[in-house]
Amino acid sequence: MFARQKGRAQGGAVAVEFSLVLMLFLVVAVGVIELARAMYLYNTLEMVTQRAASLAANADFRDAAAMNAVRQKAIFRTSAGTLMLGAPVTDAHVRIDYLALTYAGAPALTEIPAAALPACTVNNRTTCMKDPYDASCIRFVRARICDPAVTDTCNHVQYQTLLSLVSLPLSLPNATAIANAETLGATLGAAPCP
Structure with a gap:
């Protein structure tokens, strides 16, 4: 009789010990998975911005559909949506800016406001040929990962x-990549726009 009670007590202790070890194991496993996912996101966001800058360097900055396609391709999609295993990052988080290389004593990259962008890509080429340091000459394309809720700054x-x-x-x-502005979507033989 005493042996049965001792066996039941040991069985209960084993169940409690097993549940404690299992909980500890699950906490460690979830922590490792989250850490691996965070590292994946840090690396993938760098690649996303590199792809976005490279694609935007050859896309017409005045064509909204082309720019949406650039953002979607940058996050490895063909339509609007979330980066795979990368929630909350979507194509809306990819911000593309155009930069001028201004010279006031020393060269500096300056963001060109949307209102100051050239009317078309051919006009940009003409502006840059006249003065490569003009404040509206697109020389570089920058892609960053920013919170889309805030438009005036690039928040994490x-x-x-x-x-x-x-x-x-x-x-x-705020993964950032900068690429040289290439064609910006200009076609051969296109005329300047008004």
């Missing part, structure tokens, strides 16, 4: 965990 995007029960106080990097 908050990391979103796979499990909503766990939250990590991480911000995704």
